[in-house]
Amino acid sequence: MTSTGAEQKVFVIGIDGLPCTLMKEYVGRGLLPNISSIIESGFTLNQMDASIPDVSSTSWTSFMTGVNPGEHGIYGFMELREGSYKLSFPTFDDVKAPTVWEMLGNTVGAKTSSLYERRRGGINRAVRSIVLNIPQTFPARPLNGVLTAGFVCPDFKKGTYPDSAYSYLNSIGYLPDIDATKAVDKPEEFFNDAFFALEKRAQAFEHYLEDEEWGLFIGVITETDRIHHFFFDAATNPSHRYHDRFVSFYRKMDEAIGRLFERFMSITNGKGFFMTMSDHGFTPIRKEVYVNTWLRESGFLSLNARNEYYEQVERGSMAFAMDPARIYINIEGRYPSGSVKEIDRAKTAQEIKSRLESMTDVDGSPIIKKVYENGELYSGPAKGKGPDLVCVANDGYDLKGNLKKNEVFGVSLFRGMHTRHDAHCILPSNVKTPQRVHIEHLADLILDNFSGL
Amino acid sequence: MDHLTILENKSIFIIREAYSRFRNIALLWSVGKDSTTLLWLCRKAFFGHIPFPVIHIDTTYKFPEMYRFRDEYAKKWGLDLIIGRNEAQVATGMGPTEGSKLDCCNELKTNALKETIARHGFKALLLGIRRDEHGIRAKERVFSPRDENFKWNYEDQPAELWDQFKSTTEEDNHFRIHPILHMTELDIWNYIKRENIPVTDLYFSKEGRRYRSIGCVPCCSPVESKASSLDEIIEELRTTNTSERAGRAQDKEDAYTMQKLRSLGYM
Numbered sequence: 001m002t003s004t005g006a007e008q009k010v011f012v013i014g015i016d017g018l019p020c021t022l023m024k025e026y027v028g029r030g031l032l033p034n035i036s037s038i039i040e041s042g043f044t045l046n047q048m049d050a051s052i053p054d055v056s057s058t059s060w061t062s063f064m065t066g067v068n069p070g071e072h073g074i075y076g077f078m079e080l081r082e083g084s085y086k087l088s089f090p091t092f093d094d095v096k097a098p099t100v101w102e103m104l105g106n107t108v109g110a111k112t113s114s115l116y117e118r119r120r121g122g123i124n125r126a127v128r129s130i131v132l133n134i135p136q137t138f139p140a141r142p143l144n145g146v147l148t149a150g151f152v153c154p155d156f157k158k159g160t161y162p163d164s165a166y167s168y169l170n171s172i173g174y175l176p177d178i179d180a181t182k183a184v185d186k187p188e189e190f191f192n193d194a195f196f197a198l199e200k201r202a203q204a205f206e207h208y209l210e211d212e213e214w215g216l217f218i219g220v221i222t223e224t225d226r227i228h229h230f231f232f233d234a235a236t237n238p239s240h241r242y243h244d245r246f247v248s249f250y251r252k253m254d255e256a257i258g259r260l261f262e263r264f265m266s267i268t269n270g271k272g273f274f275m276t277m278s279d280h281g282f283t284p285i286r287k288e289v290y291v292n293t294w295l296r297e298s299g300f301l302s303l304n305a306r307n308e309y310y311e312q313v314e315r316g317s318m319a320f321a322m323d324p325a326r327i328y329i330n331i332e333g334r335y336p337s338g339s340v341k342e343i344d345r346a347k348t349a350q351e352i353k354s355r356l357e358s359m360t361d362v363d364g365s366p367i368i369k370k371v372y373e374n375g376e377l378y379s380g381p382a383k384g385k386g387p388d389l390v391c392v393a394n395d396g397y398d399l400k401g402n403l404k405k406n407e408v409f410g411v412s413l414f415r416g417m418h419t420r421h422d423a424h425c426i427l428p429s430n431v432k433t434p435q436r437v438h439i440e441h442l443a444d445l446i447l448d449n450f451s452g453l
Numbered sequence: 454m455d456h457l458t459i460l461e462n463k464s465i466f467i468i469r470e471a472y473s474r475f476r477n478i479a480l481l482w483s484v485g486k487d488s489t490t491l492l493w494l495c496r497k498a499f500f501g502h503i504p505f506p507v508i509h510i511d512t513t514y515k516f517p518e519m520y521r522f523r524d525e526y527a528k529k530w531g532l533d534l535i536i537g538r539n540e541a542q543v544a545t546g547m548g549p550t551e552g553s554k555l556d557c558c559n560e561l562k563t564n565a566l567k568e569t570i571a572r573h574g575f576k577a578l579l580l581g582i583r584r585d586e587h588g589i590r591a592k593e594r595v596f597s598p599r600d601e602n603f604k605w606n607y608e609d610q611p612a613e614l615w616d617q618f619k620s621t622t623e624e625d626n627h628f629r630i631h632p633i634l635h636m637t638e639l640d641i642w643n644y645i646k647r648e649n650i651p652v653t654d655l656y657f658s659k660e661g662r663r664y665r666s667i668g669c670v671p672c673c674s675p676v677e678s679k680a681s682s683l684d685e686i687i688e689e690l691r692t693t694n695t696s697e698r699a700g701r702a703q704d705k706e707d708a709y710t711m712q713k714l715r716s717l718g719y720m
Contacts, residue, residue, distance in 0.1 A: 077714050089710045154709035180716040229717055308550065309720075323719045400718070414718050 009272045010449050011209075011264045012218040012442075013257055014063075014134065016056060017225035017416075019281030020047040020424035022235055026250060034258025035276075035426070043274075044429045047422060048437040050280040052377055052390050053324050054420040056151060056225065057090070059279035059439055060135045064218075065097040066115040066443025070378030072097040074136060075386050076323055077152070084336060085310035092137045092149070096382055099137075100443045101129035104216055104450055105144030114380070115443060124450040127215035130208045133176075133201065134220050135279075146208060150220055151177055168207070174200045178223065183230035184413050190230070191245045194223040195252060202256035209263055215450065219260075221253060228282040232416025273428065273449045277442060281422025286396035288412055289367055290405040291321035297408060298355055312403060315339055318348050319388070324418070325399035326387035327352060349373065349388045356391060361409070367397045392420050457644050460636055461494065467595055467632040468498040468579065472505065475577040475628065479506045479535070481566075484519045485667050486652045488581035489526075490641050491633050493650045495579070496530065506533040508569055508578075512561035513543055514669035522653045537569035549671040554708035558672075570627060577628040585637045597629045639690045646683045657681045672704050 023045060026032050039045055051062040051069060053076060061074040069075050073096040081088045097113035104127035108116065129145035131137065138149035140161035148169055149159035153176040160166040175197045182190040198221060205219040227249060234240035257276070264272050295301035300319045303312040313320050315337040317330045329345050332338035340348050353371045360366055369392045378386045393399050398417035425437055431445060454462070472478060480495055480503065482488045495503045509523055527534040539547075542560040549557045570578070584593060594610050636644070645652060655664040662675035663686075680686040714720050 077710075077719055087707075087711075089707055152710045152713050154706040177713070180713075226717075402720070412718065 008215060008449065009264070009268050010216050010446050011260075011272055011274050012216075012446070013205075013260065013276045014060075014218060014220035015224050015253070015276060015278050015424075016135070016220060016222045017228050017280055017282050017418065018278040018424055019283070019419065019422045020045065020278075021281070021422055023424050025236065026247075031247060031250060032254040034254045034261070038258070038261055038274075039426065042429050043426050046425050046427060046433065046437045048277065048425045048439060050418075050420050050423045050439050052372060052392060052420060053326060054280040054392075054418045054423075055324060056279050057136045059423075060150070060220075061095055062440050063277070063279060063442055064099040064101075064134060064137075065095065065113060066100065066440055066447075067097045067113045068378055068380065068440060069386060070383035071113050071380030073382035073385060076326060078322055079385075080310055080322075080335075083334070085313055087309050089152070090136075092139060092141065095136065100446050101127075101131055101143055101145060101147075101216055101218075103447065105129055107141075107143050115447075119444075119447050122451050123447055124215075127450055128213055129216040130212060130214045130218070131216075132204060132208070132219040133222060134218060135222075145214060145216075146212065148174075148204075149176070151222060153177060169204060172200060172203055172207075174204050178226060180226050180229070183226070187230075187242065191227075191242070191249070194227055194249060197223050198249070198253060198256065202260070205256075205260055206263065209260065209267070216446065217264075223249070224253070224278075225282075228416040229414055230416070232282050233284050234415075273446075275425060275427050275442070275445070277425040277439070278423045279439065281419035281424070282416045283395040283419050283422070285398045285411075285414055285417045287361065287409045288398045288400050288414070289393065290400050290402050290408055290410065291325050291327070291391070292401060292403050293405045294356075294359065294408045295319055295321060295327075295352075298352075300352060303403060309403060313337055319352055321401045322387070323401035325391035325393070325401070327389040327391070329388045345388070353389055356389075361397070365394070367393055369394045395419060457640070457647055460633075460640055460644070461497075463635060464491075464494045464632040465498045467630065468495055471577060471579060471596075471630045471632070472499075477573075477575055478577045478579065478630075479508050479573070479575050480579040481581075482507045482509050482523075483581070483668070484509065484515070484523050484653065485581070486641055486645065486656060487583060487633065489652060490636075490644060490650060491579060491581035492530075492532075493648060494632060502531060503533070506535050506573070508535045508537055508566075510562055510565050510569070511536050511538045512557075512565070512669050513538065514548065514561070514671060516653070516655055516667060516670055516673075518653045518655055519667065522651075526651065535569065535573065537565045539565040539568065549669070554672060554704070555712065575627060577630055579630050579632060581633055582631050583636050583638070583641070584634050593631060593634055595631050595634055597631065598626055599629055639687065642683065642687050642690060646687065656686065658685075674704070 027036050051059040055076055057077045058069055058074050061072045062068065065072045073094055074090055077089065079088050079090055080086060096111060098108040098111045098116050102108045103116055103123060106125040129143065131147040133148060133150040135150040137147060138153045138159045140147045140149055140159050142161055146165045147161050148165060153159040156176050157166050159176065160169060178193040178197050201221055209217065227246060231242050231246055234242040234246040237243055261274060264274060292301060301317045302314045304314050305312060310320065313330065316339050318340050319327050319329050321327050329340050329348050330338050331345060332341055356368050356371050359368055372390045374383065374386050374388055377390065391399055423439060427433065434441065480492060482492055539561050547557055547560050594613050655667050657663055658678045658681040661677060661679060663678045663680060664673060664675050667673055678689060680689040711720065
């Protein structure tokens with residue numbers, strides 16, 4: 001088998017933050033005719049679990065490596081530098097497990113993972129990949145193929161490999177990201193930018209689909225997530241001022257997906273493996289919940305407002321939270337003002353956990369669906385880097401790690417929040433999946449298509 | 454001729470060439486090692502006295518050592534020193550924690566320089582950038598035009614074969630001239646040693662750390678290093694494989710990331 005066998009191809013369209021329930025509703029209402037006809041031609045729309053925490057950086061890394069954060073090491077967009085309270089921003093260089101395209105392109109290097117150990121002997125290692133716009137892939141590393149990084153991409157050139165891909169993408173006006181701040185004061189412009197970015201992504205996808213050699217193609221659309229953050233309340237409310245814009249974005253995306261699907265199927269004589277998937281779902285926000293303020297009010301945290309960010313954590317603090325709701329026990333020896341002895345760590349975590357679980361809104365509604373302990377979620381060499389506790393909230397309560405809020409509850413400009421349980425994937429109906437699909441399963445399904453040496 | 458003399462001759466040729474084509478020219482001096490080397494070369498090119506102004510863009514966030522160094526040598530070398538400061542923004546308290554680091558750089562550095570150029574009507578600036586500093590600088594020309602918005606169109610530049618430099622441009626534009634573009638970080642240190650050029654102490658290791666590149670206090674991080682003398686720095690650079698501006702580039706990327714995350718409600 002060669003890497004470029006016409007039929008041995010996998011095409012994945014990632015749609016950031018697209019909830020299964022919304023997809024189902026829009027399909028039911030006939031708003032997405034192309035996706036409907038894809039499903040009718042032998043595909044199934046599945047509700048899927050995202051990673052915990054359900055942020056893009058973590059969830060996309062789980063998708064591309066097929067392993068849990070305890071192995072890949074990405075727990076969020078922010079971390080603290082070892083032995084300090086200083087913020088750092090994990091990049092692709094901090095992803096400890098190999099991605100599917102690295103496994104297939106023989107560019108794994110010194111990395112390994114449970115998935116790789118299990119599959120390495122049985123997969124074709126000469127497959128060329130096109131990887132467009134997956135979050136957490138900056139800076140681009142050389143691969144067998146083409147990659148341009150998704151969110152966050154602070155330097156388009158450094159985020160793209162090889163240079164010729166940068167030149168091409170730049171020449172068509174491709175945008176790594178749009179300016180989300182416009183959503184608030186210039187919503188029309190924001191939508192225009194989102195449409196423009198979508199058009200450019202589709203143009204780039206088509207170009208690489210047709211004009212490059214490849215076996216694995218993953219292309220991600222980010223703008224859904226951006227629109228959802230600011231306008232999710234418009235999704236199913238026809239009287240919302242931006243409902244039509246919201247729906248027309250979906251229609252345009254549906255058209256592009258239909259076109260790409262057709263091209264892909266004609267290249268592969270109808271035998272290629274096609275999937276769409278999202279990294280988490282979305283639901284409307286009732287309230288934002290500031291976990292650090294709650295920790296403060298509950299006596300677990302004290303802050304010195306003269307400092308910045310986590311350098312505010314004062315001696316005597318037992319725990320602090322990082323976005324969205326990762327709780328770290330302030331361990332002695334691990335942090336400069338660490339105040340909990342290792343021996344008391346589990347006890348402190350238990351105490352915080354039980355207090356969190358009984359947290360309610362003013363009307364008595366429970367806020368927290370479940371508080372997970374590190375060991376319930378994570379396993380692998382990067383487990384120790386992970387939070388002690390992670391909360392998953394009930395829909396409507398958006399947990400935040402903000403350090404500057406005086407009240408536990410608040411509202412802001414955001415109208416949509418991520419959900420863990422309502423990501424989606426559309427898979428060929430004949431593919432065997434577990435009862436409940438988890439985002440970590442998808443890499444394995446991709447590799448199944450490239451078995452044999 | 455030895456290597457350093459060849460480099461020196463080339464730089465002096467460019468400096469004199471620039472001065473003969475643009476009388477309304479100035480030297481941009483950050484007080485760092487590169488622009489101080491360039492300043493030294495300008496003094497040599499004009500036999501000890503620089504016949505044009507020297508601009509220092511003061512963000513008000515520079516290291517105290519840098520201000521002391523600037524004032525001491527401006528006096529000693531008889532420089533016609535212009536200090537450019539975006540007073541309006543300084544007055545509003547602009548800084549890396551107020552607003553973003555990108556805004557801070559833009560207001561206190563870029564806009565301060567724009568104002569200074571406009572006020573004095575400079576047509577060309579001498580800058581101490583080097584080709585090995587950053588990937589994008591590999592595309593730089595010795596005579597590099599900028600438009601009125603300071604934009605550099607690196608896809609539309611004149612060729613510079615056989616040291617023929619193009620020095621005409623549209624109205625409102627100015628030229629950036631790079632006399633030490635061809636030197637590397639190691640060349641600079643070797644030349645500093647040969648010429649005994651003064652540099653601030655920030656470059657030398659104290660408690661296991663030294664600055665490899667200096668600018669504003671909040672945005673510079675020292676690197677781990679034991680090099681506390683010129684010879685030790687030269688030895689260190691011969692064997693290092695981390696980039697000179699690693700501390701600073703990382704900082705800009707982090708600032709961008711922070712801004713992006715904030716716009717989506719994180720942090």
